[in-house]
Amino acid sequence: MEFRHLRYFMALAEEGNFGRAAKRVHISQPPLTRQIRQLEEELGARLFERTSKGVELTEAGHLFREEAVKILALAQLTGEKTRMAARGELGRLDVGIFGSSVLDVIPRLILEFRRRYPAVEVHLHNMTRPEQIQALQEGRLTVGFVRLFPDAPAMAVETVLKERLMVAINRDNELSRHREIALRAFVGQPLILFPSSPRPSLGDHIVALCNREGFTPRVVQEVEDVVTSIALVSSGFGICVVPECATSLRLPRVVYRPLKGTDQIIELACAYRPDDRSPILQSFLEVVRQFRSANEA
Amino acid sequence: MEFRHLRYFMALAEEGNFGRAAKRVHISQPPLTRQIRQLEEELGARLFERTSKGVELTEAGHLFREEAVKILALAQLTGEKTRMAARGELGRLDVGIFGSSVLDVIPRLILEFRRRYPAVEVHLHNMTRPEQIQALQEGRLTVGFVRLFPDAPAMAVETVLKERLMVAINRDNELSRHREIALRAFVGQPLILFPSSPRPSLGDHIVALCNREGFTPRVVQEVEDVVTSIALVSSGFGICVVPECATSLRLPRVVYRPLKGTDQIIELACAYRPDDRSPILQSFLEVVRQFRSANEA
């Protein structure tokens, strides 16, 4: 049995007449007669009752017809879905995310992606950087969002956004009176570092910057996540350096001031397997790239 | 897209290697390569990633594979079901029945039919003779059980069973002392006739027989159905002539005696459209014929 048989059968069933049915499928009448007979022989079932003025479906024919429409519809749908999948418009995308990235960038990116590719199921997985790398290698993730990505592992990395570093300060702290904060102003200030893991972290980066300036910061606390660190700032525990996106976290008595210096930025990047040719990944990267160039200006 | 493509695709997806897949579908490797490429071009989607040591499904390929197995399974099943339908082993049978026929014959027949053709849905419809004829003509019934079928309408009629006529008598009636009852013994007896409709009925037949014997029976009551008539016999209202199958109705004080005479029989027949070539009808008629020859002896 071939699809040709099903198409011819449907045409004949609907037209009830070999001549018209043949015209409809763009062949002449004798080949249609032959193909139908072939189908009937293969099925071992008479599908049409030949009457004097055309043909009528037998009972077996009626049953076959019901199934045939299903098969043809399924085949049609399969073609369309496969085409969509190949264009990266249908399927599933597993995205690795982490604490502070969720605050602002990820929602905007994912929203835009879902708007453009509504048939792609997006699954978000909150994981640390090493967990993401592992998951990417094992294929459990398609793309992961990371900061301070080590060059080493065989991963392609693409910058999503360059963010200024901001200093979160309690408004009672005298530093809050300045519009920008220089690193040197950290001398003597109680500093909250985050995240405490995984290393190397933004905290490590800040300490290294201070060292380059010729002093060692007074670290009073290391915390797991950005929300906790800002909460500590809010209660007057100390100051804290955070990526700009964290400023969307508004807590009482907390003000944000840019860290002075043009190179005081941190990159948010997305990582993926360089051998992954998945069209969904390509679709996603396209959205990322547009997002980046829109936010560069 | 043709089934060929699906079969080849499945083989390749499972073998992961053109050479082995080609062997599996009994063609050589180059045509398989061509057919797969053809399928990919038609779908506008790369289905396999060609690697150094074989092929692997792409994402679109995985999706296509899942759908392909459904299509192939559906096609296979369709073939089998159609074959069954053509052999009269699958489908639906609408049977017209009526009062007294239900008592004994129909259950036995239907049970046997369902044992032999378990995939045929049997629907029973209780209707009068004219209703059955109407329904048969309109195709709402495939076969109908009737008694005293008029020859006229364009229906094929097949005898199912020839039953003796029995006289139902209250045991207090002196007639109950005889082993057989002659028609002549009806003289002066209160007679219950059934059914009152549709005409011609068994009741009419009895009256005609009496007239042929030279007397007019004393009809005390006409009733709709056999159960009522036997109930009246039970309460001493009179005697009643019924088909033998009605003797399975055991009511208090009712005894059954054969009506004397070798020609005192009534036929149960089944009627169907003579132009109906439905294989299910043929299957059913076969069961009917076997039933008849089993009960003739």
Place this chain on the structure above:
DNA sequence: GTCTTTGATACCTATTGGGTATTGCCTGGC
């Protein structure tokens, strides 16, 4: 009766699916 319409048959043609031979590429072994 004739004419029209139906599906079936006979026979030819053209498409195309499948076969063989071969190439080109990658990989693993030495």
Place this chain on the structure above:
DNA sequence: GCCAGGCAATACCCAATAGGTATCAAAGAC
């Protein structure tokens, strides 16, 4: 670094078969 083995792709041929044309036979319509 080179060679052998296994892989898919290519080139080309042949044969199976789907489709075309001409025609027939049967069954209404008139």
